[in-house]
Amino acid sequence: MNTSDFKFNVQSSLQRAKDMSDEEKLYRYKGVLYPQLLSPEENLKALENFKAREEDIMLVAYPKCGFNWMVGVVRKIIAEVTGVKTEARMPPLIEFFGPEMLKEVEAAPSRRFLGTHLHPDNIPASFNEKKTKTLVIFRNPKDTLVSFYHFSNNNPVLPSESWDSFYSNFMSGDVAWGSYFDHALAWEKRMVDPNVMIVTYEELKQDLSDGIRQISSFFGYTLTEAQVLRISDGSTFSAMKQSSANSHESLGDVIFRKGEVGDWKNHFTPEQSREMDAAFNKQLAGTRLGAKLNYQRHCQ
Numbered sequence: 001m002n003t004s005d006f007k008f009n010v011q012s013s014l015q016r017a018k019d020m021s022d023e024e025k026l027y028r029y030k031g032v033l034y035p036q037l038l039s040p041e042e043n044l045k046a047l048e049n050f051k052a053r054e055e056d057i058m059l060v061a062y063p064k065c066g067f068n069w070m071v072g073v074v075r076k077i078i079a080e081v082t083g084v085k086t087e088a089r090m091p092p093l094i095e096f097f098g099p100e101m102l103k104e105v106e107a108a109p110s111r112r113f114l115g116t117h118l119h120p121d122n123i124p125a126s127f128n129e130k131k132t133k134t135l136v137i138f139r140n141p142k143d144t145l146v147s148f149y150h151f152s153n154n155n156p157v158l159p160s161e162s163w164d165s166f167y168s169n170f171m172s173g174d175v176a177w178g179s180y181f182d183h184a185l186a187w188e189k190r191m192v193d194p195n196v197m198i199v200t201y202e203e204l205k206q207d208l209s210d211g212i213r214q215i216s217s218f219f220g221y222t223l224t225e226a227q228v229l230r231i232s233d234g235s236t237f238s239a240m241k242q243s244s245a246n247s248h249e250s251l252g253d254v255i256f257r258k259g260e261v262g263d264w265k266n267h268f269t270p271e272q273s274r275e276m277d278a279a280f281n282k283q284l285a286g287t288r289l290g291a292k293l294n295y296q297r298h299c300q
C-alpha cells in the first residue's frame with residue numbers, strides 16, 4: 001500500500017486549515033462530529049461498503065488513547081515476524097483514506113494493517129461480519145481529555161479552544177469522533193467477543209512486554225523473548241518521540257506530547273474532577289471495561 005499520497009494530503013490539509021474558521025473545521029456525519037479536512041463526508045460514505053477481510057489486522061482507539069503507540073507496536077511485531085518494515089509511514093486510519101486510496105487498499109494483499117478512531121456505529125459492518133481480529137486501546141477519561149485538549153490546540157485541522165470550553169464539549173460528546181462514553185459503552189458490549197481484544201494505556205505503561213506478548217498472540221504470531229525485548233525497547237515514549245519526525249513529520253511533537261499517566265492532575269479543577277467521577281460512575285461503574293480501566297487508581 002503506497003501512502004505517499006496520503007502524506008501529501010495530510011500536509012495539504014494542514015495548509016488549508018489556516019484559511020478556515022474554527023466553526024468550519026468540524027461537521028456532523030450521522031450525528032457524530034468529524035474533522036472536515038481529514039475525514040470529509042465522501043471518505044465516510046466510501047467506507048460504508050468497505051470490504052474487510054478475516055485476516056486483516058484492525059486497531060481501534062478513541063482519539064488520544066494511545067493509537068499511535070499501538071501502531072508502532074503492531075508494525076514492529078509484523079516487521080519481526082515477516083521482515084516487512086512499514087514504520088516510517090503515517091498511521092493507517094481508514095477514515096483519512098478517501099475513495100481513491102480505498103481502491104488501493106481494497107486491492108492490497110493480505111494481511112492488511114488498518115486502524116480507525118471512528119465511532120463504533122460508523123465502523124464498516126464488514127469488520128464484524130468477517131470476524132476480523134480487532135485490537136482496541138482505551139485510556140482513562142481524564143488523561144484522554146487532557147491529551148485531546150492539547151491536540152486540538154496544536155493541530156491546525158481541529159478547533160482551538162480554552163480548557164473550560166474543551167472540557168464541557170468533551171463531557172457532552174461534542175468533540176471530533178464523538179463521545180468517549182459512547183465509544184466505551186459500545187466496546188464494553190464486545191468484551192466477550194473472542195475477536196476483540198481490549199488493552200489499556202495504563203496497563204501497557206506498567207508492563208509493555210506483557211502487552212506485546214498478548215497482542216502478538218491475539219493476532220496469531222509467536223515471538224521470541226529477544227523479539228519482545230526489541231519491540232518494547234523501540235516502543236517506549238522517548239524512542240517513539242525520537243523517530244516521530246520521520247513517521248509523523250510536523251505532527252510528531254504534537255502527537256508524542258508527554259506520554260504519562262496522571263497529567264490530568266495538572267489540569268482539572270476539583271469540580272471538574274468530581275463531575276468526571278460522577279459521569280464515569282453513571283456510565284461505566286460495574287462494567288467490565290470500567291473495571292479494566294481501574295478508575296479509582298488512575299483518576300481519584
Ligand SMILES: Nc1ncnc2c1ncn2[C@@H]1O[C@H](COP(=O)(O)OS(=O)(=O)O)[C@@H](OP(=O)(O)O)[C@H]1O
Nearest residue numbers: 063064065066067068069147236237256257258259
Ligand atoms: N510510546 C508511547 N508511550 C506512552 N504514551 C505514548 C506513546 N506514544 C504515544 N503516546 C501518547 O499517546 C497519546 C496520543 O494518543 P493517540 O496516538 O491515540 O492520538 S491520536 O488521536 O491518534 O492523535 C499522547 O498522550 P499525551 O502525551 O498525554 O498527550 C502520546 O504522548
